[in-house]
Amino acid sequence: MVLNPVLGKLVSKRVVLASASPRRREILTNVGLRFEVVPSWFKETLEKSSFTAPYEYAVETAKQKALEVANRMHVKHMRTPDVVIGADTIVSVDEQILEKPVDKQDAYRMLSRLNGKEHSVFTGVAIIHCHSKDNQLEMEITDFYEETKVKFSELSEELLWEYIDSGEPMDKAGGYGIQALGGMLVEYVHGDFLNVVGFPLNHFCKKLAELYYPPSKHNIQHKKYDSIPSVDTFENLSDGESSNFTEHKAASKLDHSGMRSSGAAYTSGNTSAVRTGFTVPLENQNGVSQSASKLPSKILELMDGFRASKALFVASKLKIFDHLKDKGPAKAVDIANDVGTSVCGTERLLDACASLGLLEKTPQGYSNTDSANTYLTSDGKYSLHGYIIHSNDHLWPLFTNLEFAVKEGSRQNHRAFGKKADDLFKDYYHSQEVNQRFMAAMHSIAHLTARDVATAFDLSQFKSACDLGGCTGALAYELVQVYPNLKVTVFDLPEVIANTSYFQPSGQHTAPVTFVSGDFFKDNLPEADLYILSRVLHDWPDEKIHVLLSKVSAVCRPGCAILLAEMVLDDEKKNRSTALLQSLNMLVQTEGKERSGSEYQALLKQHGFKNVKIRITGNLLDVILCVKT
């Protein structure tokens, strides 16, 4: 029996579940769906750093799993399936993607990261409708994702290991199974529980409803051009409505921009609204009905991007996240009074921040989300406050001149700040305030990336390191923690070294880090086994890099090494939008750029650094190591 008329649409079709997951099979069997299971052979090895958001990775993997099965079944002359369903579940914490653990240590690493915190579980789903025409396989792909927030209690080491020893974590994303023993670890779940178990059944049914029951003309005729026909429930749909998939399939192809836009799904907090993937009839000025394809959601999101950035910047500047850390939950009127802003403006800003997932809004008032507490308050270890203020005060004015930068091919400091600095960093050092702001920004990013940079390679063979342009010493302190036998010299301009004391960590690890002032283009470099250049080469054009690398090469003895930390672009420069946007960022303010792995290899090779190893860390900085032979 099929209770749901939407699933009833699949009864006469050959449906294939492209998944080996027993949980997915169970969820779909329980609602009466009849299907075959053909596990996908697609290896889950897509480059995570090439996706701007974790859910994009899950959706793409789900799609590739389903495509592999659809193609294989077609090629093998088995009867081509009508519908192939693929899914991929991932756990995301602190912008990192966790999949299934490879061993117990890996499970421990994952569970420790989730311990006491909220994380997101994303399941990406792809529904492929297949048609065989002249022995050619034609496919219509619909994809979407669902997000569920899960919070773990504070768990003891003993409990974690007991859970790992149960064997349950091994075949599950994030190393836990909420449906069994893992349920004991969980404090709360916001969103679809089945989504965590591996399949967002509710969203799947809504998506089928969109595909098989698109909005009737009557429903949409009165809507304005920019309205979004939505399917919020599927329960009241009946088989009596005349529609079927093939009549409407055209709309799930390309939108006007050429971006494939089928099945875009928006999930915010616990409520999800689904945008239809179908052609919406509209009336033009002459009252003649015409067709417009589905809203170009990606483009609309990009058009809004600057508003969202600015809302974050202003909330950070007003220190709203600091305020809520101490006093939340709080009402808009109280926050406005304390911060000294208008009530109506503050309320809108707070609502926008809540809708962006930066704040939580409850009847008690506004409070910080876990990630706002970690990253947006100004005093946390991983605070990005410094970089956000730098983005608002320095990068924003530069980016408003991007058009000139592109036309002229050069930086725009003179237009943004009314003066032309001969030297890139002179801009920062003309005032103590700007200098400290810049250092705080660099400190934020260095802190966030330091552990991944320090551990990308085993550096235990080196006894001394020199971090050229090491700024506040954030990476240096991380290195001496990871490698207790290492001594690190931070070498930077006198204006920087003069201000480093503010950023010193308290504790016993300060001794192996020393600060030396100098200009790495002009002065002698301190002696070391390992020379580090983190976010330095991207500031400069090739000619200047050659000056610097030849100096490093001259003092680098055989057996010594150079370590670069940069965003490494893929060789075709097409995949990693964070890095490609960073390259635009370098255009507006420097003479440098982001480079690909082979470009760095070529630069290093010219200075005797061969056998270059590159690690893509998944963090903001990747690492390149080369030992001099």
Ligand SMILES: Cc1cn([C@H]2C[C@H](O)[C@@H](COP(=O)(O)OP(=O)(O)OP(=O)(O)O)O2)c(=O)[nH]c1=O
């Ligand atoms: C977080 C969580 C995940 N999981 C499971 C769901 C998925 O089966 C698995 C994530 O791995 P997936 O790669 O999504 O799926 P799979 O390898 O099991 O199957 P296939 O690749 O063939 O589709 O983790 C749970 O069962 N419970 C949980 O609480």
